[in-house]
Amino acid sequence: MIHLIFDFDGTIADSFDINLRIVNKILKKYDARNISKEEVRNREINDILKELKIPAVNVPSIIKEVVVELKKENLKPFKGMPEVLKTLSSKYRLCIITANSKDNAEKFLKKNKLEMFDFVHSTILLSKYKAIEKAKKDFNILHGIYIGDETRDIESARKAGMRCVAVTWGYNSKELLMKHDPEYIIDKPAELLKLEF
Ligand SMILES: [Mg+2]
Secondary structure, three states, X not given: OEEEEEOOEOOOEOOHHHHHHHHHHHHHHOOOOOXXXXXXXXXXXXXXXXXXXXXXXXXXXXXXXXHHHHXXXXXXXXXXXXXXXXXXXXXXXXXXXXXXXXXXXXXXXHHOOOOOOOOEEEOOOOOHHHHHHHHHXXXXXXXXXXXXXXXXXXXXXXXXXXXXXXXXXXXOOHHHHHOOOOOEEEXXXXXXXXXXX
């Protein structure tokens, strides 16, 4: 059985604008400049963070603050994604590994009637690569495909020995994603139905 492991923000949930608004509000408190959508789409996130000079010790509390703020928002799935997930769930085991909180993701799934996932793992305290490794062990995943919208998703999957489908409707642009040489790259959720794993 093949497991399809989904990222959440920018892959299933259309959270980019909301997330950026929250992050910029928080950055203001740290006297850091605002970041733009264009910038996030086209630059490596680690380069942006380095340039903002946010001390590494502050990063976990910023992430926690973002998660708390996101909880108040009413996120919507990307157009076409619910139907695609329903179809995929008859053929594959579906799971989620997210840097958002388990609580936020599960609330979203319930609200949007998308409760077809075996598990939701949160990586808030783990790196995504470690979370993938842990999920592989905990759920005995032999054949897994990771589906995500950021270059760090591609790199985490690769490090964990998993193939990756990069999706271009999320936080990073197609050009940026291509530089990381994903095994698959798609522009619309429905294209997931055509891939042979
Ligand atoms: Mg994402």
